[in-house]
Amino acid sequence: MVEIGRGPAPPVGEGEEVNEENVFDRYDEPQGFFPNQVIADLTVSAVLLAIVISLSYLVPAPLTEPMDISTTTYVPRPEWFFFFLDQWLIYFPGAALITLGDVIVPALFAILLLAVPWLDREPDYSPARRPFVVVVAFLVVLVVVLNLFLAMSRIANFPGGTPSG
């Protein structure tokens, strides 16, 4: 099994050879994606899937009232985990800015996420040795959480939409 998080391995010593037999003793060295990482990922995925299936059986999501197509006062809201993105719309009001706020900026962010392995070349696992990416990641999570709170506060206090739109 792949071991992660024990800190950096000592540097390869003089005359020491890293090969298929001893590579897993040196957990900080590059190692094959298949099969070990695949097995680890599949195991976690299977456990999560089992939890979700159990929850859907034990605590099923309620069915709400049927859709009323004649209403004119309904304010559409996303699921709670997209509230932060809904809040993002507030900062980009008007038809001209909506595309920028909810398509272009999130798309750029997604591309940046895909590019993280190339942007962060630091081989260490330890957060203490990767202050830049850790601070950036913390700020990203903070922005998401704060926007979630702002959206919750807005939706709770202005269920029919804010006066300013």
Added chain:
Amino acid sequence: MPVGDVQVPVIGNDLVIPLLVLPHILIAAFVIGINLIGAFSELTGTITKKARYDRFARASARFTLLLFAVGSALAFTFLLSLITLYPILFSQLMNIFFWVFLAEAFMFVGEVIMVYAWYHSWDRMAYRKNLHVVFGLVGGLFGLTQMIFIDVVASYMLTPSNAQASDVGWTFFNPTYVTLNLHRFVGNFSYAGFLIAGWAGWRYLRSTREDDREYYDWMGHWGLVWGFGFLILQPFMGYGYMTEIKSASPGAFEYLMLGPKSWLFNLLTLELLVMSVASVAYFLHKLDFAVKPVPRLRNATMGALGFTALFALLNTIPADGYLVPQIGLVFGEKVDPNISLAARPPISLGAMYPWKYIGLIGIALVGVFALSLYLKAAASGFHWGRASRLSQYALIAAAVTVVFTMMTMGYARESARRAGNGKEDGWLIYNCLTLQQEKFVSRGCPSQSMETP
């Protein structure tokens, strides 16, 4: 005489609370800020192995302890006055926010324990710095959590939540709760940073020993980096906060921005001008003492100083000549409070849109630019102890101004509840409870369970 009918002679009841709260806020905000800045300094010292960070952190811990007791005494006296003079208000707040007050009390206990442990174990844990710094950080987090809890009450009083009092969690999420927390979080760091810089400037001017001059010169730099670094976030935080007030309590918003208290925001722009220009001018001066000469950074910072002054001056242009009507300082015609902020006022360059937006965004972006240049130069080091007297006066001016800024904005926020009930006497809880505690206004009061008992 029944409790609640107490009349304070000479100054009246209304002035008792602000007289106690104002010094409390000035001290409490500083305690939160310096505690966290001190803890981060100790952490920086353990990483960089530079003794001045540790010296500063220890002084911060001592200062936190000294001020914490004074601030808490004021808070207790304020609470006693609130119960005595406004018993119905306090009873209502206690009913809605019992869990908040309970948690707040425990946060005090936690902060006392951690901050005392932090200061008194300094020598004993000199070789276990990684653990010791945790005391300071956790103490600071307790202080911060105190602020987060009491902001539930403070924000509710201006923008009550659209929830029944029995929905405990949702009563916390009133429209300005999150934005007030952000505004105060950033403000506490900025305020403490400027005060640290000002104190360092004062001590630098009075120091005769070379090592003290070096230390206080560095301390001025360290405080200003925190103070100015967080100040440039404030235009965005303040804008977000005002937007929420506008949505939730439009009467209060108009009272502040277009009504009798709009002069407070003209004053704020002057204060912002002093702090911004003093900070960037200090940065420019300091670049002369970089270990590695940085002529290009210096030229760019000179440009940044010019733009900072330009944007700051743009902000100071008022929308009309009705500067402070309360003392008769008025010229020309008054902006109609019923018109949109985007409308053209008597003085065109004083319009909110687009000039104030340009000014505020400009000052923040130029500030980020100037600070980045300064930090880049600071990475290679400065010759400490050679700063001019004028640069220290700039630090002291920024520190004095930040205190006035806190008072200006504190007064603005509290007096916003004067608006909106048609009697010119205002609200204790906006749209719910009048200043006289006479009745609960059921119509328009979001928490229906709070109607007159």
